[in-house]
Structures are given as C-alpha cells and as structure tokens.
Amino acid sequence: xxxxxxxxxxxxxxxxxxxxxxxxxxxxxxxxxxxPVTRHLLxxxxxxxxxxxxxxxxxxxxxxxxxxxWKDFQGTSEKEFLLHWRQFVIEQAxxxxxPAPETPLxxxxxxxxxxxxxxxxxEMLILGFRRYSPEQLADLSKFSVQASGEILEQAQxxxxxxxxxxxxxxxxxxxxxxxxxxxxxxxGEKCCPGRLFARLADGQISWRERxxxxxxxxxxxxxxxxxxxxxxxxRFFHVLxxxxxxxxxxxxxxxxxxxxxxxxxxxxxxRLLGG
Ligand SMILES: [Zn+2]
Numbered sequence: 001x002x003x004x005x006x007x008x009x010x011x012x013x014x015x016x017x018x019x020x021x022x023x024x025x026x027x028x029x030x031x032x033x034x035x036p037v038t039r040h041l042l043x044x045x046x047x048x049x050x051x052x053x054x055x056x057x058x059x060x061x062x063x064x065x066x067x068x069x070w071k072d073f074q075g076t077s078e079k080e081f082l083l084h085w086r087q088f089v090i091e092q093a094x095x096x097x098x099p100a101p102e103t104p105l106x107x108x109x110x111x112x113x114x115x116x117x118x119x120x121x122x123e124m125l126i127l128g129f130r131r132y133s134p135e136q137l138a139d140l141s142k143f144s145v146q147a148s149g150e151i152l153e154q155a156q157x158x159x160x161x162x163x164x165x166x167x168x169x170x171x172x173x174x175x176x177x178x179x180x181x182x183x184x185x186x187x188g189e190k191c192c193p194g195r196l197f198a199r200l201a202d203g204q205i206s207w208r209e210r211x212x213x214x215x216x217x218x219x220x221x222x223x224x225x226x227x228x229x230x231x232x233x234x235r236f237f238h239v240l241x242x243x244x245x246x247x248x249x250x251x252x253x254x255x256x257x258x259x260x261x262x263x264x265x266x267x268x269x270x271r272l273l274g275g
Contacts, residue, residue, distance in 0.1 A: 012078040020067040028257045031059055032248060036240040037082075037233060038089050039247075044131070045177065046093045056254040058092045063255070079198035079234065083226070086233040087184075100178035104167055105129070107183050111221045113158055119218050121151050126228040128152045128172050130180070140235055186222045197230035 010018070010029050018026025035055065042054050062069040073084050094100070110129075114122045124141040132140060134149035143151065152172050159167050192213055199205040200213055217223045243251075252259050 012081070016070055016073075019063075020070050022066075024258050027063055027255075028252060030062075031251060031255065031257065032243060034085060034237075035059070035243045035248065035251060037237045038085075039243075040236045040240060041086065041089050041233070042093055045090065045175075046097055049093065049097055052250070052254075054093055054096055056251060057096060058089050059251070059255055061092050062088065075195055077195065077198065079202075079230075080195045082233045082237055083194045083197060083230050086229055094177070094181065100181060101175045103174060103176045103178050104163055104171075105176050105179040107179065107186060107221055109162060110179055110183075113155060113162060114221070114224070116158055117151070117155070119214075122224055123228045123231065124148060125151065125155055126225055127232060128155070129176050130228070130232070131173055131175070132232075140231055180225065183221055183225045188220070188222065190216060191220060192216060192223045192226070194226075197227050198234070200227065201230060201234065 010026075010033075015026060015029055015033070019030055038058060039051070039055060042049070042051055042058070046054060064071075069085070069088055073081060075081060075084065114125060117125060120142070124137055124143055127137055127140055128148070128151070134145045134152065137143060137148035137152075138145040141148065156169075156171055159171060196205075196209075196213055200210065205213070217227060249259050
C-alpha cells in the first residue's frame with residue numbers, strides 16, 4: 001500500500017493508512033496523537049498500576065500484528081475512533097490489573113438511582129461516579145460546579161435510602177469499575193452504533209434521528225454510559241496539551257519506534273509565514 005505522507009502532516013486517514021502499512025513514522029505519530037488522552041485515562045482509572053509500564057503496554061498491544069487496533073475499527077472518523085480507542089485502553093488496563101475492587105453498585109441498583117433524576121442529569125452522574133470532581137464535571141457537562149456538587153450529594157443521599165447506611169460516605173469517589181464493566185457487557189440489539197454518539201454531541205444529526213436516539217438512551221444504561229464515555233474522551237483529547245518531549249521520547253524508545261522528528265518538520269503554513 002503506497003502511503004503519501006506530506007512532510008509529517010497527517011490526517012486521520014493518512015495516519016490510519018500509515019499504521020496499517022506498518023510504517024514506524026505512522027505509529028510514532030499515533031503515539032504522539034493519542035498518548036496524552038491515554039495517559040489521562042490510565043492515571044484516572046488505574047492510578048495504582050505502574051503508569052509508564054501500562055502506557056507502553058497499551059501502545060504495544062495497539063500496534064499488535066498487521067495493523068492491530070485499526071483492524072477491528074469499522075468506523076470512518078476520528079471521533080468514532082476515540083470511543084473505540086477509549087474502550088481498548090480500558091480493556092488493556094483491566095487485563096493488566098486483574099479483578100476490579102468490590103462495589104455495592106451494580107447495573108440494576110445504579111439504574112434505579114439514575115431513574116430518579118431527570119435525563120439531563122444522568123449522564124453527568126455517570127461521570128460523577130467515574131470519580132470526576134464537581135469542577136471537572138462542570139467542564140465535562142452543562143452543569144455548574146455548584147449544581148454538579150449538589151446533584152452528586154443528592155445521589156449519595158438517595159443511595160443511602162436505597163441501599164442503607166452501609167454504603168458509607170463519599171461513595172462517588174470509590175472505584176466502581178466493576179459496575180461500569182458490567183454495564184459495558186449489556187449491549188442490546190437496538191443499542192446505538194458508536195458513530196451516533198459523536199453526531200449527537202456535535203448536533204450533526206436530523207431531529208428525527210436525535211429524537212429516536214434520545215428516547216433509546218432514556219431507557220438504556222448501556223448507551224447512556226457510552227454517551228458519557230464519548231463526552232469524556234472527546235473532551236480530554238481536545239483540551240490536553242501535547243506530550244512533553246521527554247515523556248514522548250521515553251515512550252517511543254520503549255516501543256522501539258524512531259525518536260527523531262522528520263527532517264523537515266515545518267508544515268506548509270509555517271513555511272508560508274516564514275516561521
Ligand atoms: Zn442501548
């Protein structure tokens with residue numbers, strides 16, 4: 001497969017093709033593009049594991065054989081790929097960690113809780129139980145810091161009523177990965193395809209499709225959770241700064257990828273501006 005990479009400028013599609021063609025320069029770009037969000041996910045959900053080792057493991061598995069992560073990706077856009085990548089990262093890290101810590105929450109009692117909240121608050125609560133603080137929730141959702149904090153407190157009180165005082169204080173900050181892993185297994189025949197979550201979030205969807213999707217999500221914990229996952233991964237992918245040079249070099253070296261930048265690293269517009 002001939003892949004034309006114009007002086008180090010990759011689009012999502014040239015990046016995919018370069019990786020599928022096994023070009024080290026493509027994989028280096030892949031690591032560069034996806035390591036900040038990956039680092040965040042691992043640090044947030046798997047803070048007890050050795051981070052550098054886990055990060056290298058995820059990318060090594062992604063590269064795999066003959067295209068690795070790209071082989072089972074059926075989508076066409078970067079947005080869709082983000083959800084696919086998030087799932088892959090979490091699965092790899094779960095495998096490295098072993099069994100998840102115990103939680104009193106399961107898909108049934110968690111849904112019972114969420115159902116007592118209006119649909120708009122449910123997705124934010126899912127992110128709350130993924131241990132994001134009210135400040136982070138305000139950044140990830142449409143709710144203010146204060147409203148996020150209040151809704152979380154309300155959820156804690158309702159859980160105490162539902163499950164008894166034994167749930168303990170600050171349940172939201174516990175590790176509920178066992179709950180989320182169980183929710184991910186509950187995919188039904190009518191569940192939304194990955195591309196839909198990006199289109200929903202961006203508003204690139206007809207009102208009819210939107211209405212249909214929203215009606216499904218109102219009754220489906222699996223898709224509600226996927227919607228929250230998309231919101232999370234898309235947000236961090238866009239706001240996190242690029243990997244620090246030293247960190248990136250260490251990771252590339254651990255993966256056996258070339259460390260040097262391409263000889264001509266200026267993009268055409270930088271040259272145009274004489275930068
Ligand atoms: Zn569904």
